[in-house]
Amino acid sequence: MTGRIPAAWRAELETCYVRCAKDVNRHVFLLTRGDRELTEDVVQEAFQAAARDWGQVRIFGATRQVAWLCRTATHIAIDHFRRNETARRKQPEVLRFHYQRPEADTLHEALTEAALEHCWRVIERMPPQQHLVALLRWRCGYQNREISRMLGMAEGTVSxxxxxxxxxxxGEAGSYLPFGADDLEGGTSND
Structure with missing residues (x-):
């Protein structure tokens, strides 16, 4: 890969990696729910994408490079979740983030799993930016201002x-939401 990168850009890319890798790795680790192997793969692919687009990415400031890498890594992880059936079965965790289960009740657990899967399908059908924000908010637990910085969009837009x-x-899950309205709120829009 580095053989195709102009020599003058290699040092810049290495500096970007040293400066940004920790933040990107932390972001992806949260997104993958602690899956170290998947985290390493996604981070590597994100930096490979940066290398391919270095002519554009190199002109960004450090904060914007981190945001670009995190956004790219998020898209790569989402693609992986969609392709990988095992990971797909774990995706209902998106909305289980704040949910507290009662004592073991097989029927309740089955209904909850079905409701969560339905909610995930609703999130998957959302427009791309809304889907991404919902994923970062409810799967990763990021607050609006953190999402705003990561994606390089105004906090009001994230809200x-x-x-x-x-x-x-x-509207689509209605009374089948497997959690209370307060759990869906996830805090105020100023968080």
Missing amino acids: AHVSAARRTLR
Whole structure:
């Protein structure tokens, strides 16, 4: 891969890696729920994408490079989740983030799993930016201001995406939401 990168850019790319790798790795580790192997693969692919697009990425400041790498890594992880059936079965965790299960009740567990899977399918059908914001908010537990920095969008825009995602979930899942409205809120829009 490095053989195709102009020599003048190699040092810049290495500096970017040293400066950004820790933040990108932490982001992906949260996104993959601690799957170290998948984290390493996704981070590597994100930096490979940066190397391919280095002519564009190199002009960004350090903060924007981290945001670009995190956004790219998130898309790579989402693609992996969609392709990998085992990971797909784990995806209902997206909305289980705040959910507290009662004592073992097989029927309740089965209904909850079905409801969570339905909620995940609703999130998957959301427009790309809304889907990404909902994933970062409810799967990774990021607050609006963190998502704003990561994706390089205004905090108000992130808040609007969270609100739209919340309305969509309530509208499509309604009384089948396997958690209370307060859990879906995930805090105030200023968080």
